[in-house]
Each structure stands twice: as C-alpha cells, then as structure tokens.
Amino acid sequence: MTEIDRARLAQLTKIETARFRDTHPESARLFAEAKKVMPGGVPMSWMSKWPGEFPLFIKEAKGARFTDVDGHTYIDFCLGDTGAMTGHSPDATVKAVRDQIGHGISLMLPTEDSVIVGTELARRFGLPLWQFTLTATDANRHAIRYARLVTGRSKVLVFDRCYHGSVDETFATLDGQGRTVAREGNLGAPVPLDLTTRVVEFNDLAGVEAALAQGDVACVLTEPALTNVGIVLPEPGFLEGLTALCKKYETLLIIDETHTISAGPGGMTALHSLKPDFLTIGKAIGGGIPSGAFGMTHEVAARIARLVSRDQIDTGGIGGTLAGNALSLAAMRATITEVLTPAAFSHMIPLADAWADGVDASIKEFGLNWHCNRLGARAEYAFIPHAPSTGAQAANAGDFPLEQYLHLRLLNDGFLLTPFHNMALMSPDTTRADVDAHTAAFRAMCAELVGQ
Known part of the structure; x- marks a missing residue:
C-alpha cells in the first residue's frame, strides 16, 4: 500500500491554500468584515471548519450548484450536510x-x-x-x-x-x-x-x-x-x-x-x-x-x-x-x-454508486489504504482499508491534515464535500456529468498526492 509522504502533503496544502487565497479576494474581504461582528467570522461556529484560511461567502445556489461572491461556480456534494439533499431551492x-x-x-x-x-x-x-x-x-x-x-x-x-x-x-x-x-x-x-x-x-x-x-x-x-x-x-x-x-x-x-x-x-x-x-x-x-x-x-x-x-x-x-x-x-x-419522491431516489442512488465506483477505482490504481462506503444516495471515503463496523474504528481512521488537503484541493477544482468528513450526497439535480467530473478531479488529486 502507498504511504502518504507527510512533507509532500504539507507542501501541497500550502500550494492549495495560496491558490484559494488568490482566487477568492471578495470572500477574504467579507471574512475580515465578519470577524468584527461574529466570533470566528461566521454566523454559526461549524462554518469555521471549512478548509482554507476563510470560508467561501455565497451569492446564490440552485439545484446541485452554487456560486460564491467571487463568481466561481461549484458542484455541491455537501448539500448543506443533508439540509439541501433536495437540491438548492427546489x-x-x-x-x-x-x-x-x-x-x-x-x-x-x-x-x-x-x-x-x-x-x-x-x-x-x-x-x-x-x-x-x-x-x-x-x-x-x-x-x-x-x-x-x-x-x-x-x-x-x-x-x-x-x-x-x-x-x-x-x-x-x-x-x-x-x-x-x-x-x-x-x-x-x-x-x-x-x-x-x-x-x-x-x-x-x-x-x-x-x-x-x-x-x-x-x-x-x-x-x-x-x-x-x-x-x-x-x-x-x-x-x-x-x-x-x-x-x-x-x-x-x-x-x-x-x-x-x-x-x-x-x-x-x-x-x-x-x-x-x-x-x-x-x-x-x-x-x-x-x-x-x-x-x-x-x-x-x-x-x-x-x-x-x-x-x-x-x-x-x-x-x-x-x-x-x-x-x-x-x-x-x-x-x-x-x-423527495421514489423517482428522485431512483435517480440519486445510482449516481452515488457511480461516485463511489470512481473513488474506488482511484484508490485501487494508486494503492491507497482507503475505503469507500455507500448508503443509498450517500457515499463517503475513509482512510481505512475496510468498512468500519464500529464508531471507534471509523473515528480512529480520521486524518485531519489529509482531509483538509483533499477538501481544499477539490474546492479549488470546483467541488464541495461535507467539511466534517469525506461525505458526498446526490440530489435530484445532480447529473452523471457532475459525478464523472469529480471522478477525474479525484484521480488527478490522488496522482499528485502520491507523486505520480
């Protein structure tokens, strides 16, 4: 199995942090203003956990996409950590x-x-x-x-x-x-x-x-x-x-x-x-x-x-x-x-399977000691070689620096995952093209992570 070079991980994280900072000046400005009136510069403390030096500030969202105040549009696999599993503003x-x-x-x-x-x-x-x-x-x-x-x-x-x-x-x-x-x-x-x-x-x-x-x-x-x-x-x-x-x-x-x-x-x-x-x-x-x-x-x-x-x-x-x-x-x-009809789930669940298949293919290709789990319209990869059977096994597989890099790299490439772990959720508006785009970005990220 391929081991992650921690020095390389730190360097890649530094590169992605600078990339994020350089391409999000308006979010940075709003964050500076927000810190004057909100602890941590966010309206709810969980929002401090996003990767990067500051969170994205959002202009609008519809379906499976949202646009930030700097004009960048993202494919949203977080979907408000399930709150917007319907897609934004159905x-x-x-x-x-x-x-x-x-x-x-x-x-x-x-x-x-x-x-x-x-x-x-x-x-x-x-x-x-x-x-x-x-x-x-x-x-x-x-x-x-x-x-x-x-x-x-x-x-x-x-x-x-x-x-x-x-x-x-x-x-x-x-x-x-x-x-x-x-x-x-x-x-x-x-x-x-x-x-x-x-x-x-x-x-x-x-x-x-x-x-x-x-x-x-x-x-x-x-x-x-x-x-x-x-x-x-x-x-x-x-x-x-x-x-x-x-x-x-x-x-x-x-x-x-x-x-x-x-x-x-x-x-x-x-x-x-x-x-x-x-x-x-x-x-x-x-x-x-x-x-x-x-x-x-x-x-x-x-x-x-x-x-x-x-x-x-x-x-x-x-x-x-x-x-x-x-x-x-x-x-x-x-x-x-x-x-959230039966027809919607018949669309969403196969997309989650395809998303997980794409992740599994890269894990196998690059010999990573990871595993992707599936739960209907939800899929998630963990830094463990098998499906966990207890909460302790899942928690012990956590790797915060690695998660921060993966999330930030994917964010810079136009994809949002849930910040608390590596979860992706499909909505009725998510498309196979969205999933395939993530598969390509995930593979490129893994290749860079292992130095290939």
Missing part, C-alpha cells in the same frame, strides 16, 4: 413557500398541510402519529422526554461516536476502559455523562443487552447506520436483534432517520421493515426550510395521554412556539410529495 418547495408566506407564517394553529404531511410520513415510515418541530435535534429531545415519562426510567442508550444534534445526553463516548464519558469537545456538559447515558459500540448486541439488563434505560436512540463519523453500516441481524432486545427489556426504540433518509423514500426503516416506538427526522424533509418531525406508535401515544394533563400541555418541555408553523409545513408538504 421549484416545488419554493412555490409552496411563496404561496404560504403571504397567507400566514406562524399562527400556533394547524393548517391542512399538517394533515397531508403526517399522512405521508405515516405511509413512508409506518408510524401512525406525528408531531412537528423545527429541527431533528428537537425531535430527538422530545422523544427522549416522552420515553422517560412513559417508562419511569432515566437513562438513554446511544452508540459510540453517534450524532443526534445538540442533545446533551448523546454527547458521550467510551473511554479506553469502556466507561461512559463526555465526548471530546463537549462544551458545558451539565452533568457527568454517565449519570444520563450508557454508551455501547455499534453492532455489539451483547453490549446492548448488558446495558439494558440493568433496568434503568428508558430508550435506545440510534441511526440505523452511523453517519456522522463516516458511514458505519449495521451488520446482518443487528437492527433486528436491537429491536428484540428493546422489547425484551421494555426499553423504547427511537430511530433517527435524519441522515439515513438517503437510503430511500422511507429510509432504512422501510428497507429493513423496522418497527421502532419513535422515529425522528429533519433537515431534508423541509427542502432547506427549518423542519423536523417525530412519529410514534398508537401504544406509546396512549401511554403519554394517560400521563399528560391538558392544563399542563404547554409546560412539559415538549414543543415550541414556532414548532409546526404554517411555513415549515408548507415546505415539508411540497418537499416530501413532489421532490
């Missing part, structure tokens, strides 16, 4: 938002769209009853609260290196001795994480059973495949075994499909015929408009109803003034009925 969503915005934005009263969206989500995912939020984070937070309410238990089980938004209980990991501790970078944790959370390795059913057998876990919160540490797919029988263990120990199962919706119209829940107690989702279902939702079974809803009195319905830590607003529901209705 026509149906834009029309729905324009129509609704002149007829009321937030009323704290329902509209017909809530019935349409709830019906479609029930059809896709199999859970009959739905509530709406502004984010998947809130959907997860509310599902956890309800799980604690109906079980009378306090703890949440999550998998090592999971991500479920900014939910306090989920920012936990396993240390070298297998203990639950705060994940590195966890800012301002309110309590030691082992008080609220148990952490188990993904794909470890024995570990799950040992954790649940203690009788204090209200719910298991998981994606059907880990996505935020790279793609970690479930081993055969894992999801079915997890469901069985939750039933055995009377622990509620919450499936987070926010990213794994890439697997198809009903996500991995439909593909694997999963039967969770709750399902949470957000990001893409609103076409870029802040949106989230969580579904539940009739049984869970009945248990909640017995424990929640109407006079306290607004003070229990569930819901929010803007949740379920008319604008978000109009966007969700158009997006899930007209944009």
Whole structure:
C-alpha cells in the first residue's frame, strides 16, 4: 500500500491554500468584515471548519450548484450536510413557500398541510402519529422526554461516536476502559455523562443487552447506520436483534432517520421493515426550510395521554412556539410529495454508486489504504482499508491534515464535500456529468498526492 509522504502533503496544502487565497479576494474581504461582528467570522461556529484560511461567502445556489461572491461556480456534494439533499431551492418547495408566506407564517394553529404531511410520513415510515418541530435535534429531545415519562426510567442508550444534534445526553463516548464519558469537545456538559447515558459500540448486541439488563434505560436512540463519523453500516441481524432486545427489556426504540433518509423514500426503516416506538427526522424533509418531525406508535401515544394533563400541555418541555408553523409545513408538504419522491431516489442512488465506483477505482490504481462506503444516495471515503463496523474504528481512521488537503484541493477544482468528513450526497439535480467530473478531479488529486 502507498504511504502518504507527510512533507509532500504539507507542501501541497500550502500550494492549495495560496491558490484559494488568490482566487477568492471578495470572500477574504467579507471574512475580515465578519470577524468584527461574529466570533470566528461566521454566523454559526461549524462554518469555521471549512478548509482554507476563510470560508467561501455565497451569492446564490440552485439545484446541485452554487456560486460564491467571487463568481466561481461549484458542484455541491455537501448539500448543506443533508439540509439541501433536495437540491438548492427546489421549484416545488419554493412555490409552496411563496404561496404560504403571504397567507400566514406562524399562527400556533394547524393548517391542512399538517394533515397531508403526517399522512405521508405515516405511509413512508409506518408510524401512525406525528408531531412537528423545527429541527431533528428537537425531535430527538422530545422523544427522549416522552420515553422517560412513559417508562419511569432515566437513562438513554446511544452508540459510540453517534450524532443526534445538540442533545446533551448523546454527547458521550467510551473511554479506553469502556466507561461512559463526555465526548471530546463537549462544551458545558451539565452533568457527568454517565449519570444520563450508557454508551455501547455499534453492532455489539451483547453490549446492548448488558446495558439494558440493568433496568434503568428508558430508550435506545440510534441511526440505523452511523453517519456522522463516516458511514458505519449495521451488520446482518443487528437492527433486528436491537429491536428484540428493546422489547425484551421494555426499553423504547427511537430511530433517527435524519441522515439515513438517503437510503430511500422511507429510509432504512422501510428497507429493513423496522418497527421502532419513535422515529425522528429533519433537515431534508423541509427542502432547506427549518423542519423536523417525530412519529410514534398508537401504544406509546396512549401511554403519554394517560400521563399528560391538558392544563399542563404547554409546560412539559415538549414543543415550541414556532414548532409546526404554517411555513415549515408548507415546505415539508411540497418537499416530501413532489421532490423527495421514489423517482428522485431512483435517480440519486445510482449516481452515488457511480461516485463511489470512481473513488474506488482511484484508490485501487494508486494503492491507497482507503475505503469507500455507500448508503443509498450517500457515499463517503475513509482512510481505512475496510468498512468500519464500529464508531471507534471509523473515528480512529480520521486524518485531519489529509482531509483538509483533499477538501481544499477539490474546492479549488470546483467541488464541495461535507467539511466534517469525506461525505458526498446526490440530489435530484445532480447529473452523471457532475459525478464523472469529480471522478477525474479525484484521480488527478490522488496522482499528485502520491507523486505520480
């Protein structure tokens, strides 16, 4: 296998950094102004993680492309880290938002769209009853609260290196001795994480059973495949075994499909015929408009109803003034009925396979010790020779300097990947020509990286 020459990597990164700086003077100017009014010069801290000395400032975006303030146009494989998996500003969503915005934005009263969206989500995912939020984070937070309410238990089980938004209980990991501790970078944790959370390795059913057998876990919160540490797919029988263990120990199962919706119209829940107690989702279902939702079974809803009195319905830590607003529901209705359709996934998933095939070909040609994983319309390469089976394996394969170079080189060549790892997402507007262009750019980058 070809080893990466670190001195060469540093020199190539220096070249690409200068190239980026020289070709983006207007973004540099705006960044200097932004630092006067925003910490780090960005409106949200994550935006500081883009490669280069400053982030791109964007002028406009449509479909699978966007243009920065310096006039450069890019093929977007990041797509807002799933928030724009629909493509930027899909026509149906834009029309729905324009129509609704002149007829009321937030009323704290329902509209017909809530019935349409709830019906479609029930059809896709199999859970009959739905509530709406502004984010998947809130959907997860509310599902956890309800799980604690109906079980009378306090703890949440999550998998090592999971991500479920900014939910306090989920920012936990396993240390070298297998203990639950705060994940590195966890800012301002309110309590030691082992008080609220148990952490188990993904794909470890024995570990799950040992954790649940203690009788204090209200719910298991998981994606059907880990996505935020790279793609970690479930081993055969894992999801079915997890469901069985939750039933055995009377622990509620919450499936987070926010990213794994890439697997198809009903996500991995439909593909694997999963039967969770709750399902949470957000990001893409609103076409870029802040949106989230969580579904539940009739049984869970009945248990909640017995424990929640109407006079306290607004003070229990569930819901929010803007949740379920008319604008978000109009966007969700158009997006899930007209944009993220079965036909769209039939277009997107083969493109992701072609993208991954192109990456795999270069990995093989240049003898790189890397691997490309696939999850429907999502694909991602990692610096590991095989598919990881746990979050720890995926995390240990991280190489920040190498990632920064790859992302910056591809950005300079006109391609945007997700900044947190090496993920590419296909949209209904992505074309085979876009994928082939990336394949050529990726091959050229690999050749330069290994000195060929």
